[in-house]
Amino acid sequence: MIGNLPRKFIEKMEKLLGTEFDNFMSSYDAPRVYGLRINRLKLNVQQWKELSSKSGEARPVPWAEDGLYYNEGERPGKHPHYHAGLYYIQEPSAMAPVELLDVQPGHRVLDLCAAPGGKSTQIAAKLQGSGVLVTNDNAKERTKALAKNIELAGVRNAVVLNEEPAALAPVFTEWFDRILVDAPCSGEGMFRKDETMIADWEKHSVERCSVMQRDILNHAAAMLSPGGLIVYSTCTFSPEENEQQIAAFLAQHEDFIVEAVPHRFGWAAGRADLAGENVQLDAKRQQSINGTLRLWPHRIEGEGHYAAVLKRAGKTLTITVNNKADNGEGKVSGADFPEAHLPIRSKTKAVNEGTNRLRGGILKRNGDNREKYSNDRRSSKQQAAGGRDSSFRSAPEDANPIELWRLSAEQFASGALNWPGKLIAYGSRVYIQPADMPPLDGLRVVRAGWYVGEAGRGRMEPSHPLAMGLTRGEAIRSVNWSSAETQTLRFLKGETIFVEESEIIVQEGATNKGYVLVCTDGYPIGWGKYAGGMIKNELPAGWRWM
Numbered sequence: 389m390i391g392n393l394p395r396k397f398i399e400k401m402e403k404l405l406g407t408e409f410d411n412f413m414s415s416y417d418a419p420r421v422y423g424l425r426i427n428r429l430k431l432n433v434q435q436w437k438e439l440s441s442k443s444g445e446a447r448p449v450p451w452a453e454d455g456l457y458y459n460e461g462e463r464p465g466k467h468p469h470y471h472a473g474l475y476y477i478q479e480p481s482a483m484a485p486v487e488l489l490d491v492q493p494g495h496r497v498l499d500l501c502a503a504p505g506g507k508s509t510q511i512a513a514k515l516q517g518s519g520v521l522v523t524n525d526n527a528k529e530r531t532k533a534l535a536k537n538i539e540l541a542g543v544r545n546a547v548v549l550n551e552e553p554a555a556l557a558p559v560f561t562e563w564f565d566r567i568l569v570d571a572p573c574s575g576e577g578m579f580r581k582d583e584t585m586i587a588d589w590e591k592h593s594v595e596r597c598s599v600m601q602r603d604i605l606n607h608a609a610a611m612l613s614p615g616g617l618i619v620y621s622t623c624t625f626s627p628e629e630n631e632q633q634i635a636a637f638l639a640q641h642e643d644f645i646v647e648a649v650p651h652r653f654g655w656a657a658g659r660a661d662l663a664g665e666n667v668q669l670d671a672k673r674q675q676s677i678n679g680t681l682r683l684w685p686h687r688i689e690g691e692g693h694y695a696a697v698l699k700r701a702g703k704t705l706t707i708t709v710n711n712k713a714d715n716g717e718g719k720v721s722g723a724d725f726p727e728a729h730l731p732i733r734s735k736t737k738a739v740n741e742g743t744n745r746l747r748g749g750i751l752k753r754n755g756d757n758r759e760k761y762s763n764d765r766r767s768s769k770q771q772a773a774g775g776r777d778s779s780f781r782s783a784p785e786d787a788n789p790i791e792l793w794r795l796s797a798e799q800f801a802s803g804a805l806n807w808p809g810k811l812i813a814y815g816s817r818v819y820i821q822p823a824d825m826p827p828l829d830g831l832r833v834v835r836a837g838w839y840v841g842e843a844g845r846g847r848m849e850p851s852h853p854l855a856m857g858l859t860r861g862e863a864i865r866s867v868n869w870s871s872a873e874t875q876t877l878r879f880l881k882g883e884t885i886f887v888e889e890s891e892i893i894v895q896e897g898a899t900n901k902g903y904v905l906v907c908t909d910g911y912p913i914g915w916g917k918y919a920g921g922m923i924k925n926e927l928p929a930g931w932r933w934m
């Protein structure tokens with residue numbers, strides 16, 4: 389491996405590390421370590437250890453609440469628990485930045501450079517469903533994986549965006565309590581984990597990255613509320629992208645200070661002496677850069693990282709987001725979401741999901757589709773009460789997706805009409821958006837909230853992300869197989885499963901027939917549809933076990 393490292397890089401590291409250089413170089417011949425983080429939205433480490441036969445060998449990552457090291461051969465990505473979103477596979481050092489962000493339930497949090505979403509799922513677990521996570525990446529392709537990871541983790545209170553920070557800043561001015569800037573960087577700290585990063589090193593030159601980082605950080609500052617925190621992190625060693633970036637930021641933003649990170653667990657201090665001479669900082673502010681953090685692979689079990697905690701002066705406005713439901717009392721209808729709130733830029737494919745658009749609250753459909761709605765004029769309440777089996781097909785002729793959701797939601801999950809958030813329809817899809825979000829007009833929206841269902845064929849189909857965000861106890865119908873049973877794997881591969889009727893657990897008042905939440909070891913892996921002794925597989929193709 390050492391032989392593949394660029395000469396220029398080696399020379400630079402020798403200068404940077406002095407007497408530690410030899411130890412640093414020998415870390416490239418040491419075996420790399422592997423980490424996963426238990427998804428606290430679903431269960432805790434202890435509960436997972438009780439479920440998992442392999443967990444005995446997992447050791448805690450000292451700096452991450454739910455982080456564990458696992459052995460190389462274990463392949464946790466090939467286990468039903470992965471498909472149930474019980475953990476996220478994450479490099480151990482990459483778990484550190486979110487631990488420094490001090491996220492509390494109720495916070496408004498922005499993950500500005502978020503794809504593929506490792507740190508976003510970590511933030512979501514810390515929010516525990518209360519507050520808001522806005523997770524963004526400017527690379528459109530990468531937001532697909534980001535949205536998928538958010539949905540796999542069962543996150544209910546996130547909005548996924550695909551924007552430049554400059555477009556977000558006017559919409560979210562001083563809006564967030566916490567912002568993570570896990571910046572695009574030259575990746576020097578990842579050479580051991582991923583040798584392809586070495587080839588990219590020349591292309592993603594340090595100079596080019598540091599210009600991007602400065603711009604991203606400045607926009608982040610504009611979106612932070614007084615008293616709030618930004619964590620800036622990179623996976624590179626270069627001072628230009630680390631200490632020098634922080635020095636430039638402090639010089640430009642007098643209302644920010646470095647909040648010193650305790651240097652425990654083998655973590656090393658950032659280096660004020662590397663802050664460069666290009667910016668004018670008073671001695672105290674320059675020295676404060678020693679309170680940032682360097683993770684060196686020869687000092688810890690993890691790859692190379694850098695992190696700084698930046699606190700904005702001012703009184704912390706502890707914002708408790710109003711998580712009161714506003715979707716269950718008939719107050720919210722399509723008409724509350726005029727065109728202006730809908731997607732938006734024609735270049736944005738992801739938000740134009742489906743061909744129908746909600747106009748003034750009414751979904752315009754062609755005659756064919758319209759005929760699929762029955763002319764049932766029962767009240768919403770009557771329909772919902774009678775609607776806990778799959779024979780329920782009726783909706784008013786002019787029902788829009790939001791109305792359809794309200795009529796159907798409690799056929800899938802009890803309490804669904806009282807879930808916090810705002811109902812939003814984008815095309816035929818229905819989302820529950822965290823309360824208090826500013827209008828997202830003009831932004832490229834990948835997920836407007838928790839995607840819960842899609843209107844189609846005259847009825848509401850529950851979405852896969854709805855399944856992943858439920859607990860087994862909420863489901864009107866469920867079936868549960870252990871992760872070792874063949875049915876679990878067969879279901880994950882997309883097969884129809886034959887079952888005894890007695891295997892379907894049904895809430896009081898519901899029939900066996902209809903959507904069933906399929907679970908493994910008690911945790912959802914998708915929807916099936918039960919009728920006549922078999923569960924038809926509703927797992928979308930892109931979510932199946934390959």
Ligand SMILES: C[S@@+](CC[C@H](N)C(=O)[O-])C[C@H]1O[C@@H](n2cnc3c(N)ncnc32)[C@H](O)[C@@H]1O
Pocket residue numbers: 482500501502503504505506507508524525526527530551552553570571572573600604
């Ligand atoms: C280090 S990666 C993020 C990893 C992610 N935080 C995680 O834990 O999974 C940096 C990300 O920044 C994104 N990026 C690059 N320039 C950006 C910009 N101007 N605004 C937002 N994101 C950007 C890249 O597409 C990339 O996905």
